[in-house]
Amino acid sequence: MAVVLLMAARRASRQVHVGIAAACSAGGLAVLLVQAGPVLSGRTATVRLPWIPTLGLDVSLWLDPLALLFAGLILSIGLLVVVYAHGYLGKTEPTARFLSFLMLFQGAMVGIALSSNVLLMLVFWELTSLASFLLIGFWRDQADARQGARMALTITGGGGLALIAGMVLLGKAAGSYDLATILARADLVQASALYPAILILILVGAFTKSAQFPFHFWLPHAMAAPTPVSAYLHSATMVKAGVFLLARLWPVLAGTDWWFFVVTSVGLTTMLFGAGVALFRHDLKAILAYSTISQLGLMVMLLGFGTGAAVAAAIFHILNHAAFKAALFMHAGIVDHETGTRDIKRLGGLAAIMPLTATLGVLAAAAMAGLPPLGGFISKEMMLEQSAHTSWHGQALLVPVLATIAAMLSAAYSLRYAVALHFGARRTGAVAAPHDPGALLLAPPAILGVIALALGILPMTLAGPLVAAATAAVTGGAAPHLHLALWHGLNPALFMSLGAVAIAILLLWLYPAAAASVARLPSPDAKQMFDRALATSVDALRRLSGVIHRASLQRYLAVLFVTALALAGEAAWRFGVAAGARATTPASPVAVVAWAALIVATAAVLAVDRRRYLALVFISVIGLVMALAFIHLSAPDLALTQIAVEVVTILLMLLALHLLPGNPPRLSAVSRRVRDGAIALCGGLGSGWLAWAVMTRPERAGISRFHWNNSYSGGGGTNVVNVTLVDFRAFDTLGEITVLGIAGLTIFALLEPAAHGVAGRRLREWRSKDRFSPERHPMMFVMATRLLLPLALLVGMYIFLRGHNQPGGGFIAALVFSIAILLQYLASGFDWTDVRRRISEHQLIGMGVLIAVATGLGSLVFGAPFLTSSFDHVHLPLIGEFELATAMLFDLGVALVVVGAVMMALAQLAHVAQRAAKQDPAEQDGAKQDSTKQDSTKQGSAKQGREERS
Amino acid sequence: MKNLLPHPGLSAMLLIVWLLMANSITVGGLVLGAVFALVLPKFTQPFWPDRPRMRFGRPFLGYLAIVLFDIVVANFQVAWLILFRRNRDLRARWLVVPIDLTTPEAITMLAGTISLTPGTVSSDVSADGRFLLVHGLDVADEVAEVARIKSRYETRLQRIFA
């Protein structure tokens, strides 16, 4: 909601933005506080809205103590961060965008805390990753911000994906995605064979989010974000989502050896590693980032212990850490803001000039170091106490010792932060006289610092009930005896703690030497490795993809053919394709001769493939044989169509051939030709065999029997093929003429602009190498076509009218019409014929489709389905019986479209070169204008051209 | 009348062709054919701008008969040539036929006739339209052959295209 508001108020002032955001946080917090009482007394508030019932994904929220703790944390720190951000961000920064991202994040985070459906939790989980991506990359001009954002998204998002798998599996194992149900079915889950997978996947998700070793490296780079973001996301809240998740699922996942080993080890390692690295960083935020990693490790380790007390410690530490770390980040931000640097080596003695800031810093750092009387001390004590009781794989000392070392290291870096920054020689970075910032910047960390202090002094009052209840919620049982206090007596933890602090001070004293030696160590930069790995793999993939997807039609086709062959081959190999038992028909000598002609012509087409003109001649032969074959095999309609189409196709090809370059060299190498030959051979044999197998099978009585029987009685025609086309399957024909019409339109669209631009220039420059006869319109030919035109039209009419009963029909008639007109073009040239033509092709196509559709619609008027035909035998005086069928009207539509499309194709192609030649002067003008305008002039002139013609 | 029936000859021809195609003479076919015979010439009129007047009477029929007869005879002659004349004895010649016909229609008809009778193929017209290039498969006497063409065909055509 806040996001929407902020978007709406983008233009408003900063104060308004901040106000909206703060109000949201505060409002949420208020709601939470109202609920807090009942929740802590054991009544869990729930909300449930159905969302995707089939998936088991509901918008179900609950507010148990753990959720309360977390949501409270998120909202309260969020509120402070918003206030802080108001002071932090410069006047020119787009606060609205920033705050809307922040609110998006806050909402998602609260969502994680409150979800009581694991799938819903996943939704929020990934949303936090996204929001974090946007926030880290907020200063988009900085390279490290962009890279940091991408890396964070990659790691946490990727972990989120693992989490998805884990959660869905978890749901599957538990039989529900409802969290309460899952939590109650721990035994079921842990007994499941999927348990290890679930555990690992969920842990990967949690660890990536919480920056656990070895997924930690994104976190320091996320510090490229504005400091409020770092404070909020990368210390107080988002990174704790992983910890929260572990706590949330603790009842169902914890308690096994797997859990203990993995979680404890990873936590421990991270704690140590982070602390160690933090000590030797010089960037304030880097120090804090690594310390965060370390502290997160601590919490994870505690959760891994698997005991209630450890959980309590973890939860208390969450609180503490949130308080002091957010305070520290804000502090670092203040220092940065005021001095212009975050390099600890360039800073020092700030206590004198920025007393308030310094006080704050020292206080928070002390909490981090685990010094009494701050909250950090208590939680650290609890941690050490717990680790003292933990034996790792039989090694009783391992965990406590390492934990102590880690505590020592963290004390050391905390002290270094506090001391090096505020005391000693004055070094003020880029600014000569920095000073304490205004209240807006100072107040939020101050509040946090106070809380950190208060948590130490009055732990039971402030946090006791909450921690206890939350712990109970985590462990699913009654809270263990919880006693939060600074003084626990002289227990091992105290000694460990003391030792740690002592060594830490010692270490700090020795720091320069140690730092020098560490600096000499090779330090693998995770970011570089990450970037390089990514870049390398992208390059490799790109090369691979380039190879696979090379623009090569030959390859596309080869793959297609091979795939089809392989698939067909598989079927034939597994099940066999045998010839059937139908008696074959003996072949007459004529058939054999025709067959031979076809085979020879096909071979000839291949043999002369680059002498294209000859190839075309042989294609003609094939077409002729096809027509003969159709005649012989009882298909007169097909023969007619074949003859007519053949002529038009040849004309078309010759027109195109004229504009193509002369005898080209061979393109492909021998090996390629052999390969293609093999594919072709397999394809040929395969298809031939399939045809053979089908033809030798006895035919079944199929739907065509019906067509035969109903052709005359129901369709009103004796030519069953034609009746099928215009009646039984008229819908096919409608589609078919649409195809032709579209082809015509597309051809027009292709050729209309061809006279311009590059193509036009090429056309104008085109000169054939051949010498041509000067005679353009041979007299005899011209005269013959004059006579043929009316004759051909008459024949076309005849074929059209009788098509319903005898071979023929609209399509063939249309081709005859077209050929008749094309003959005029051939004989007398384009211009001569074009002025005598009465109708434009566009109109023909449009009218044809409309007539055909209208015929079909006509039947709707009479309440019959689309395309229902009707016919009648009309008796006219004198003329005799006369048949009228609506199907003929449909056929008329067919004919119009065909004539239109054919004429469009050939006529356009025929005069494209001439048009290009005429275009020449116009092009000169056009060249001066810019591209946009040229576009429109092209359109304009083309339009004009057409209008002049029509 | 002229407007309604711009080319009576063509119309008649179309009607005949229509009846032939329909392969039967019925009233319905006749009417339909007549309609087409009237409509199509009008529709195609622009494609044949200045058609010469032709006489379809006796001269035309006589010409037709002569041509058909010549075709049959020539067929046998040429068949003989193809079957039994050796290639090197073939007296293939170019004939240049001067023509007095003036309309392209008439010239075309002459050339077509020449081509249709086996043994001679009209190959080209001169650029000024006054000579016809004819290829003869076996010509004993060029002058006589040219004269035969002119007298047998051209004079008759001149009468048709008066």
Place this chain on the structure above:
Amino acid sequence: MVAPIVVPAVTAPITLRLMRRHRGAALAISLGACVAMLVTAVVLFAAAQDDAIRSYALGNWPAPFGIVLVADRLAVAMLVLAAVLGTVVLGHAVVTGADRRGWHFHPLFHFQLMGLNGAFLTGDLFNLFVFFEVLLIASYGLMLHGQGALRLKTGVAYVVVNIVGSALFLIALGLLYGLTSTLNMADLAVKVAALGAQDQGLLRVAGLLLMAVFALKAAVVPLHLWLPRTYAATMPVVAALFAIMTKVGVYAMIRTVPLIFGARAGAAAWVPAPYLLPAAMLGAAIGFAGVLTARGMREQAAFAVLASTGTLLMPVALWQEAALAAALYYLLQAVLAGAALFLVADVTMRRRGQYADAIVPSPRFAQQDAAGLLYLLAAIAAVGLPPLAGFVGKLLILDASFAAPGWPAVWATILATTMIGVVGFSRSGSTLFWKATPQVEGEALVEPIASTRRSRAEFIAPATLLALLAALTIAAGWVTMQTGATAAQIMAPERYVAAVLGAGR
């Protein structure tokens, strides 16, 4: 029921005639027709809610002898999808003036829709072929719209490949007819189940060839090679419409396999089964890898389409009801997301001048933030992150494919490819919209293509698509209920057969 085919068939010629003289009226008719189609589709959709399968005998010839249109849940859902997409894309084309960059955009567009609708509705295999051709040839025209050398030469490959595909279609069709002597899909289902042992081999050949054709249209690996360059070379607004084209291939598979090549089809039972799953996985992998490696936004979107097809086919390949339901949901959102990506690419490249859609940093351009936001959302949808529907779709797929054969591989592929996609989109997005090269002194400001019309209206269409995606997410419960019912209908082919052929058979 015939209206979704007739409306565009009438509109196309009308716009053809009007566009030259009365552009305004033609535009109104064009857009109005789209809306009318949408309304019709919704009406049909509402009618299909009673779970009855309606058939419409064209020409009043009873099935299986004539051609029937069949409106079941699947068909009407696809109709609605096509109509929605068509309306939005057409609106965008008009707003950006893309329709004026060549000839005959509107007629071709409507013919394309006609082809799509016909393919969705028809219950006849040969008629399916015809409508495939209609939509293909219209797509050739649209693909070449705007022209230019690259588009033309890519177009050659696209056209030729598809023509060969059509030839294969005819061969498969012929085989089926030769075996069964029928073309009606319902009748085919009956006849195929009754084939004898000696015909099994041929039947399987026919089935596999048919699947190869559909796979070619759907751009299933390894028959996908033509897609990336074709879509990348197409005008983005056209490519946005094409987002549904590959899904037509998927639709054809979903339509034919359970019906004709279902459990009773002998050797051809679940005919693509052994190959589709690995191919789909490879497709998802290659697609998202392409998202990562793409050099231009359109290429990236093309690969995203490829990836979505792959992802979508994984559950389809399991041929189980729940998985199919998940797949259908994913299909809906994938179409919208793919289209959104292309439209965002369009609005972006219109503003980036000579940088066009190349994924390289450019100087700041107008309305960069808005474009960036749209890109972000589209990418989220395409890659399948919350909160948009892609995530829900993937969750559904994961959930539904659990325990199916090979589910770990499916899961691994889906999650890993999502990861690659996230990396890819985040890289390109931050490069495109965050990184900026400084404006070089003296160099002219980035010259946008459409300098005159850089209106905010251009954002409406992609935003609408994204809003639809959001709606798809919010209403996911209802939608999944729909897809569930659809899947149940698909997996019960006997109901389809009974509805088409009549109960008596």
Place this chain on the structure above:
Amino acid sequence: MIAVTLHVATAGIALALLLNLWRLLRGPALGDRIVALDTMVINAIALIVLIGMIGGRDTYFEAALLLAMVGFVSTIAYCKFILRGDIVE
């Protein structure tokens, strides 16, 4: 008797077709090939007529008619291509 003659005639035309094919393949001149193609068309017409006579039906007449009418168009087009390059000018 007529049936036998019909088949003999058909065989004759078939032989003629073969001869045409030979000339078509052989060339050598382009003109030769075009002539061969043209003759093939004419022989095909003859064949169609004969097939019609053998079957005793009229159905194939249109095919023969059409071939007679448009068969020469491609011949002309081939010629025009050689003569002028552009067949429609």
Place this chain on the structure above:
Amino acid sequence: MTLVADIIVIVLLLLGAGFALIGSWGLVRLPTTMERLHGPTKATTLGLGALLVASVVHAQARLGVWTAHELLISLFLFITAPISANMIAKVHLHRARVGTVDEPEGIAGPPPRPSGDGDWATFEAPRRDTPASTANS
């Protein structure tokens, strides 16, 4: 009557097929393009003509119907065949004049020039206002 018709049919059939065959044989046998051009004219004229007449007679005798539409085939062929021959001859002339390798001069040698100052239309564009050009005005 039937016998007479039968005999007529048989004779016509043999005649037609024979001429078609001879025409094609001529096409194979004759030495150069121009001579070969004479072959098909036989097939088109007498060859097909005889066959068509045979068909007419046959239909009358056997089926008892008068059909005449076969004659149309001949009509069209009579219109189109000379044009084909003319064009092919033009191709030959043109290619021979241009000097294409595989286009040898025929037995008759190169064509003589028409008397007067012009040339054949294949070599020289038809002049204005002559029959050779007015056809296309």
Place this chain on the structure above:
Amino acid sequence: MSLEFLVASAIAALVAGGIYLALRGRTFQVVLGLTLLSYAVNLFLFAIGRLVVDRPPLWAKGVTDHADPLPQALVLTAIVITFGMTALTVILSLRSFLESGSDQVDGVAEPEDAA
């Protein structure tokens, strides 16, 4: 030899030729290849209705012996569609050549593609 064999082998030859030509590198060859393929497909689709000599599908009372009309109708539709596609391909490849100056199928400048 039976007619069935002749038709099947003719289909085989046409398909083989078509595939081979379609895999060549020049647009015109590809177009020729597609033409051959479409012949083959038409013949195949036609042959699917089984071969019947001289019994055309023209209805007459009492006639039951006839060729299957449906495949013929399908082939007719296919021929028309193929014609449209061929025309489009021819013109598209021509236009592509005009635009790029190369008639190589992918518009690659020559010489290329020796692999």
